Amino acid sequence: MTFGQLPYDVAHLLGGGMLLLSFMLLYQRRVGAVINALAMQGGILAAAAAWQGVVQDAPQLFLTALIAFAAKAVLIPLALRHLLRRLDLHRTVETALGVGPSMIAGVALVALAILVVLPITAGVRAIAREDLALALSVVLLGMLMMITRRNAILQVVGLMTLENGLILAAVGVAGMPLVVELSTAALVMMLLVVGGVFVFQIRERFDTVDIGFLERHRGESP
């Protein structure tokens, strides 16, 4: 299966769409817009999983797609919006690294993912290896977002895009066993992390609050 064949083209369109949304997540300056982009990425992930279900003739992937759509495109974004209102957080994105440098770092990470994955997977089917390169790019951009954003909600968003990349990788590998179980288990973790922000009302990433306060809590002060 190569370029010019429908299953290949659609899978890449959807994977590329997810990568594009990962970049959108990096340059948004309002938290609300970040959540919208995350919801869209979840929707595209669901479509990608469903498409792989058609291509690989694997009906269990429809279940993955359904769960991904319900949780990632609808439920979690709604919960995050609610949280945003309840905690009365800053509506603007506080960055540790500016938007421009973040985008440059993002491009570098995508280049890295392609340079790492494509040469070493020469023996693997084209659709799987290019999907894997896209998925690894999404994973790395998720990590970049977690490193460069200060607000706890944006950290959760970073972790969720990271996990979206993982599911993209898992559905792209034909015949992957336990794919439904693994993606559900990963989702449970995401739901709990969102729940944790809810219950404990975590506003900030902890290492940005006053250091003296932390040292006292850690019992490290003299």
Added chain:
Amino acid sequence: MPAGFPLPWALVFLPWVGALLLVALPRERPAALANIAVSAAGFVLSLLLLWHPGGTQGWTHVDALNLPLVVLSFLVGLTTAVFSLGAIAAERFDLLRLRAYHVAFQVFMGAQALALLADNMGVMWVAIEIATLASVLIVAVHGTPPAIEAAWKLFILCGVGIALALFGTIVLYLAAQPFVGHGDSGLSWTVLHGLAARCDPGVLNLAFVFLLVGYGTKAGLVPLHSWLPDAEAEGPIAISAVLSGLLLNAALHAVLRAKAIVGAHPDAVAPGPFLVAFGLASLGLAAFALWRRRDARRFFAWSSIEHMGLAALAFGLGGATANLAGLLHMLGHSLAKSAVFFGVGHAAQLKGSQKVADIGGLAASHPGLGWALALGIAAVAGLPPFALFASEFLLLVEAAATRWWLILPLGIGLLTAAAAKIHMMQALCLGDPTPDSDDAPPAWTERTTLGPIWLHLGLALALGAALPAPLAALLDAAARIPG
């Protein structure tokens, strides 16, 4: 036991069913006693594994490598439950937190067993994830700002870690895909280990890097360690023992399984140097960081980083002798470190503070606890005749024989860390006693503390001084598995 009885699954589900039972118990003492009963049943059941024929059974797998770790897990689970009976009163849990604490403890124990016994790498990943989530819940259970901070750090860092491990697991299947076709066997460790030599080495390399970084985060290897001191110092007192003694072992065991697969391919990248580098970094940073700690529980959490680094270093050297040293180190560390956490935890409750400055002269004011803790710290410092001395000695001899340049950093790290621990032992156990807190725990809790400590120290002594022949044969067989 009838043939075909799924003993590994029984070991996983017994604690989980026990968790359901513990939800129903509303009062502190009955719940803590029931917790001990469930843990004791688990330990007895785990002993039956010694008569298990071994081999793969569905998603599970019993071999020489995971057998001693599973039995040890249930032993430490039982002693922790006993210690918890005495320690729990001072935690002042309300009903909800009490339930969450016991349920999370048993869920953790079941997931720990599954993580060690899983043959399917996907199931192993799910088990480590469940263990992580349970430990996050236990660490956060007090709801105080430092506890929430520690839990959040554990969640985010280990969340990224296990996400990367899942990516590694997917890539591992991708490597095996041309040979296994569809079905669960594509993630079976036994199948992958057998097939590895035919897989594409590049894909295996990629999988190993992700598995190492992912599970290495959970094993607390530097530079991925920063969640560990917070989690072990801020959670409920009894929990440090299982976090340090069990969870780290399960993660390192997962790394070893990945190493065995990649190591089976002659052209794949050699996994050893990666582990040696992580090990040296952990040893080096921890040996010096130990000198800067003023909080007793954080001090011993840093010592866990050091010991995991040493075990990783031993496995990185590879070969039967170094692997034996690494395994012995894992077992000895679990026993000695959980004994120390029991002692330090009890001392912290007596003094109402876990700062080193507030705990002093235990040997004079509480001789039983003071001397037991002093011996425990000596065991953790790697002094003879305990197990960690034997494993560190074996590691040094093997390093001298195969990689002479390792001797200097290894020696400096070991000596610096041991000196820091002796210094800490003097500060905690000798010297002038500090006053006890007004609401010190009742006298009987000393028995639930000292019993587990002496049991652990006795076993650590037996492992170090006179390894019983059947156990030696088992460890010898285990040492050949990671390659």
